Structures are given as structure tokens and as C-alpha cells.
Amino acid sequence: MTAKTIDTDNKEPSFLLNKKGAGIYIHIPFCKQACHYCDFHFSTSLKKKEEMIVAIISEISARKDELKDGLIQTIYFGGGTPSVLSNEEIQLIIDAVYNNFIVVDNPEITLEANPDDLSGSRIIELSKTPINRLSIGVQSFFEEDLKMMNRAHNAQEATECIAEAVAYFDNISIDLIYGIPNMSNERWLQNVQRALSFGVPHISSYALTVEPKTALHTFVKKGIIAPPSDEAAQEQFLLLVDTLEANGFIHYELSNFGKESYFSQNNTAYWLGKRYLGIGPSAHSYNGISRSWNVANNALYLKAIQNNELPSEEENLTITDRYNEYIMTGLRTIWGVSTERVNSEFGSEYYDYLIKESSHFINNGLLAFENGILKTTRKGKFLADGIASDLFFINLE
Structure with missing residues (x-):
């Protein structure tokens, strides 16, 4: 794959300058086993896998007119696993995208993968498919x-699959989780250094969170597992930022770090408000x-598609919805929030509100304002989502 250049200033990344560019996300709702912390939609039964693939291909065909003026720049297989x-x-799913949409030359095609699925032979086989980016869920x-997270792979599989994958794929991302109960800063840094030792160009890292209705929530509630510490998570986040930046990574989004030219094109498009189709x-x-959004139920989804129905709900976004979303996504990225864009796209009321409400965070060193752009500071990065929610415009009418 030929990596595409990204600007790290306040301009949109170069691969997104095509205003007709769009992405397609494919949700594969199956996992071998349930991770204790996960609240994504999936099933641990693979019995309906073939039926689901037929339905996904049918949905792709049924929705081909939704992006009829768009050029597909990214295809992303997420899940699930x-x-x-x-x-x-x-390949069948990729062929369906090409048969129903106009796809750019050399699109970014990402496959989320677990280490236990990435044997040496499987990696070689995958390298011969159109997949040109692997996102490996090491954690x-x-x-x-x-074992605490109930991951399907072990530490040896994690190490071996990455060592093999770098020989066949140029564009690889590794997922890591910080803020794990009883994880010391020393052990966390060993995790980061191990990831760096493979020379991968992208790392995504997230704080362990206790989501409702997960096994982890139950274990914490019963005292079986200690609750994650916000203070420890913040310490480990800052260690991560400092270590990766010292190794040439750009912290381009709150949870994502990439070498220049290796930012996730798919995710960057989301954060900068580009169109995408979820299948x-x-x-x-x-x-x-x-x-x-499609129904989060495999049986209902399959039944609807088989009846030539689209199992989805829709909401029209108000100007306030779009403003709030821009604040949320903008503050998570290196491109920040443009006050000029707020004024021109949302109006003076939103502009005045943002200027007024952000002053508190600027004075406290959590936000910086330069050349018309609001960004989080090093001190404010970990708190980006909370700061954004405080800057949301609340329509009381």
C-alpha cells in the first residue's frame, strides 16, 4: 500500500480534500468469546455467519443509491471480530462494495483482527487480498x-502474530488498554515499549471503562475486581503520550497515535464530519x-433484510446537534475547533457562546486558543470529552 500524506497543521488531511469522498463501515457481529469489558454488539454463536454475510451483501446492494455521488475512499471491517x-x-463483501459503488484507486481497506486468528499462514493469505491495513486487538x-479481560488470545500469540504481520503488511495498528486495575506504571510502559519494538506505524489506546451490563460491571460491583482508578488512568495516558511522541508518533486524536502518513483514514473521516455508510x-x-442506525439484533436484522426491508432508524440532526458534535470531535483531534467555522456554519449565537464558555478552560490551562483554533493542552487532553460536554449548546426551548 502507498501511504498518503497527512498535514499535521489545522488544514484537513490531504486525502479528505475530495468533498465527495465517503467511507463504508462493515459491522461483523460475531466473536469467539465475550471480553469482560465489551459492550459492542456481537454474538458468540457463529451458526448464522453464512446467512449474515448474504444479508450484509444484500444491504450493500439495497443502499447503493445513498452515496451515488460519492467516491468510496475507505472500507472498514469492524465488530465484533x-x-x-x-x-x-x-472478498465477497469487498466485491459487493465494488459492484455497487465507485471506489477510488488504492482505497484504505482495514480489517480488525484478533491475534488468535492471525496465524502465519493466515497473515500470508490476507496479504494477497485487498486488505491493506490491519488493526490488531492486542490490548x-x-x-x-x-485473562482478567477474558481475551481469546494469549501473550505469546500477540507477540508472534505482530512479528509475522510486519513482514507482510506496511500499515498496522495495535490496540492497547491502560488503566487496568493493579497495572503499575512500569508494567504499562513495558506494554508500550513492546508495541514500539515491532516498528508498527500506528497505535490506538483506550482507558478501561466499566460499561453497564458487562461482566466487568458485575465483577466490580461484587468486589471481585477492583474498580479502575481515574488517577492511574490519567498517569498512564500521559506516559503513553510522552513515550509515543518521543518515538516520532503524532497524537492526532485523543486515543490514536500515528507516524506521519499513517493516520487512520477511515476514523479521521469520521472525526472531520465526512459521510459514511454503516452496513x-x-x-x-x-x-x-x-x-x-441498524437494529442491534442479529435475528431481527436477518429477518428484515430477507423481507427486503432496511432495519434502521433515522434522526435528522438539528443545528445544535451538529454544533455539539463538531465540538466533541474537534477537541479530540489535533485540528481542534475552528471558531471561524462555528461562526459561518452555525451562526453568531453559537460563536458567542463558545467564546464565552471556553474562556474558563483557557484560563485554567486546559484549552489553548491560537489563530482562531481551540485545542486541548497537554493538561487538558485526558479531559477532552468532559470539556467538550461543558461547551455543548443546550437548547432550552
């Missing part, structure tokens, strides 16, 4: 962490005006 699909099944290189159960779509 997309790597439970065979290469032939992945930790330590056995005790993986499969629970998948979301956005066209700039409205947002829709």
Missing part, C-alpha cells in the same frame, strides 16, 4: 491482563444532515 471471517467471505502483552447489525451511518 471480523477476522472470524474466511478470506473468501471477506496487553501480559497474560494476567488478558450490518448496529452499524451507524451519517450523511451530513441525518444519522441512522
Whole structure:
């Protein structure tokens, strides 16, 4: 794959300058087993896998006119665990996209994969498919962490699959989780250094959160597992930022770090408000005006598609919705929030509100304002989502 250049100033990344560019997200709702912390939609039964692939392909065809003026720049297989699909099944879905949409030359095509699915032979086979980017869900290189999270792979599989993958894929991302109970800063840094040792150009990292209705929530409630510490998570986040930046990574989004030219094109498009189509159960779509989402139920999704129905709900976004979303996504990225854009796109009322409400965070060193752009400071990065929510415009009418 030829990596595309990204600007790291306040301009949109170069690959997004095509205003007709769009992305397609494919949700594969299957996992071998349930991670204790996960609240994404998935099933641990693979019995309906073939039926689901047929339905996903049918949905792609049924929605071909939704992006009729768009050029598909990214195809992203998420989940769930997309790597439970065979290469032939992945190819069928990619072919369906090409048969129903106009796709740019050399699109970014990402496959989320778990280490236990990435044997040496599987990696070689995948390298011969159109997949040109792997996002590998390692989470930790330590056995005790993986067991606590109920991951399907072990530490040896994590190490071996990455060592093999870098020989066949140029564009690889590794996922890591910080803020794990009882994880010391020293062990966290060992995790980061192990990831760096493979020379991968992208790392995504998230704080462990206790989501309702997950096994982790139950374990914490019963005192089986200690609750994650916000203070420890913030310390480990800042250690992560300092270590990766010292190794040439650009912290381009709150949870994402990439070498120049290796930012995730798919995710960057989301954060900068580009259009995307979500295919499969629970998948979301956005066209700039409205947002829709498919039913998060495999059986209901399959039944609807088989009846030639689209199992989705839709909401039209108000100007306040769009402003709030821009604040949320903008403050998470290196491109920040443009006050000029707020004024021109949302109006003087929103502009005046933002200037007034952000002054408190600027004075406290959590936000910086330069050349018309609001950004989080190093001190404010970890608090970006909370700061954004405080800057939301609340329409009381």
C-alpha cells in the first residue's frame, strides 16, 4: 500500500480534500468469546455467519443509491471480530462494495483482527487480498491482563502474530488498554515499549471503562475486581503520550497515535464530519444532515433484510446537534475547533457562546486558543470529552 500524506497543521488531511469522498463501515457481529469489558454488539454463536454475510451483501446492494455521488475512499471491517471471517467471505463483501459503488484507486481497506486468528499462514493469505491495513486487538502483552479481560488470545500469540504481520503488511495498528486495575506504571510502559519494538506505524489506546451490563460491571460491583482508578488512568495516558511522541508518533486524536502518513483514514473521516455508510447489525451511518442506525439484533436484522426491508432508524440532526458534535470531535483531534467555522456554519449565537464558555478552560490551562483554533493542552487532553460536554449548546426551548 502507498501511504498518503497527512498535514499535521489545522488544514484537513490531504486525502479528505475530495468533498465527495465517503467511507463504508462493515459491522461483523460475531466473536469467539465475550471480553469482560465489551459492550459492542456481537454474538458468540457463529451458526448464522453464512446467512449474515448474504444479508450484509444484500444491504450493500439495497443502499447503493445513498452515496451515488460519492467516491468510496475507505472500507472498514469492524465488530465484533471480523477476522472470524474466511478470506473468501471477506472478498465477497469487498466485491459487493465494488459492484455497487465507485471506489477510488488504492482505497484504505482495514480489517480488525484478533491475534488468535492471525496465524502465519493466515497473515500470508490476507496479504494477497485487498486488505491493506490491519488493526490488531492486542490490548496487553501480559497474560494476567488478558485473562482478567477474558481475551481469546494469549501473550505469546500477540507477540508472534505482530512479528509475522510486519513482514507482510506496511500499515498496522495495535490496540492497547491502560488503566487496568493493579497495572503499575512500569508494567504499562513495558506494554508500550513492546508495541514500539515491532516498528508498527500506528497505535490506538483506550482507558478501561466499566460499561453497564458487562461482566466487568458485575465483577466490580461484587468486589471481585477492583474498580479502575481515574488517577492511574490519567498517569498512564500521559506516559503513553510522552513515550509515543518521543518515538516520532503524532497524537492526532485523543486515543490514536500515528507516524506521519499513517493516520487512520477511515476514523479521521469520521472525526472531520465526512459521510459514511454503516452496513450490518448496529452499524451507524451519517450523511451530513441525518444519522441512522441498524437494529442491534442479529435475528431481527436477518429477518428484515430477507423481507427486503432496511432495519434502521433515522434522526435528522438539528443545528445544535451538529454544533455539539463538531465540538466533541474537534477537541479530540489535533485540528481542534475552528471558531471561524462555528461562526459561518452555525451562526453568531453559537460563536458567542463558545467564546464565552471556553474562556474558563483557557484560563485554567486546559484549552489553548491560537489563530482562531481551540485545542486541548497537554493538561487538558485526558479531559477532552468532559470539556467538550461543558461547551455543548443546550437548547432550552
